[in-house]
């Protein structure tokens with residue numbers, strides 16, 4: 241059976257009675273079916289999933305987790321939204337933000353199966369630190385996430401913390417850097433001391449900011465001190481809780497920093513199957529109503545990040561509110577939005593969208609769009625589509 245690994249994960253999660261992860265595994269199966277072109281099966285599953293998500297969202301127990309809740313680390317205090325965070329002594333700016341598990345309900349970004357499998361495996365380990373200790377190994381829950389801007393890194397970190405039921409201490413490292421390097425090292429120390437005192441997930445956003453400091457030739461000695469301070473702080477944090485570092489510029493990080501992280505996860509830009517799902521989520525109209533639009537947006541968004549695709553889909557939704565849907569077909573609005581966005585869309589895609597509508601049909605059909613989808617998108621009959629795509 242082709243998708244047996246997903247079915248195995250599904251069954252495992254179902255037995256663990258964790259509704260968010262169960263939803264996620266079903267979503268994976270839907271993605272895989274979409275990728276295979278089994279859209280009817282995908283739509284049927286997606287409908288079940290939507291119904292289930294709606295009903296579980298209403299249940300107040302959504303954030304309570306059964307059985308698998310990670311154990312409390314001895315000696316750590318509980319964070320509260322009012323807990324005072326350390327500040328930069330010179331500017332009085334806070335060095336971090338506290339995000340409580342109930343503050344945001346994040347959904348896991350849609351990643352390709354291998355990335356997803358890694359995330360599942362990681363979470364399993366983090367949730368079962370006791371078993372790792374029993375096996376004589378030491379849990380060192382740390383993760384470095386790297387990838388292009390807007391690929392879901394911050395969202396993933398917040399989602400992981402939410403799965404663990406722990407608050408996040410979120411620090412942007414570029415915000416810790418002071419023009420006085422001595423202050424930078426002191427800020428780092430204060431941040432880590434704070435995170436190590438509480439039961440939390442420490443998220444270090446813009447992690448490469450420290451590495452950038454290092455490249456400044458004017459301050460070599462001082463900069464070394466800052467990088468060393470970071471390395472030492474990371475070492476001390478082992479055993480005190482989960483640390484997640486996020487960066488867009490992994491090439492700037494040196495091997496000593498890489499080594500401090502147990503897992504390094506590359507998040508890619510979404511492939512077509514994920515883009516269809518992201519577009520569907522953004523269109524918020526249910527699989528049946530928005531499938532063809534989602535397919536076209538996903539095709540247009542080749543090479544874009546998830547965040548860029550969301551921007552595009554949201555623009556499309558806004559535009560559709562103010563057009564006469566009977567007179568302007570969906571494809572015309574998508575072409576218009578694609579042509580007037582700051583998001584960088586491929587020239588090959590734009591050159592097709594800039595053709596007369598009747599001349600777009602043939603290349604889109606060649607790209608895999610069905611007659612029915614094209615009929616819907618261009619608001620013409622399937623017969624007309626058929627004629628146009630076979631015309632010389």
Ligand SMILES: Nc1ncnc2c1ncn2[C@@H]1O[C@H](COP(=O)(O)OP(=O)(O)OP(=O)(O)O)[C@@H](O)[C@H]1O
Pocket residue numbers: 348349350351388389390391392393394395396488510514518545546547548550
């Ligand atoms: N693969 C994806 N699936 C679904 N949504 C996505 C995906 N990638 C990005 N998004 C959405 O795009 C938005 C921005 O994501 P996020 O801020 O997590 O990206 P990031 O990688 O941290 O970006 P940056 O590098 O600019 O900080 C979020 O709303 C997120 O849900």
Ligand SMILES: [Mg+2]
Pocket residue numbers: 393394395445486
């Ligand atoms: Mg981010």
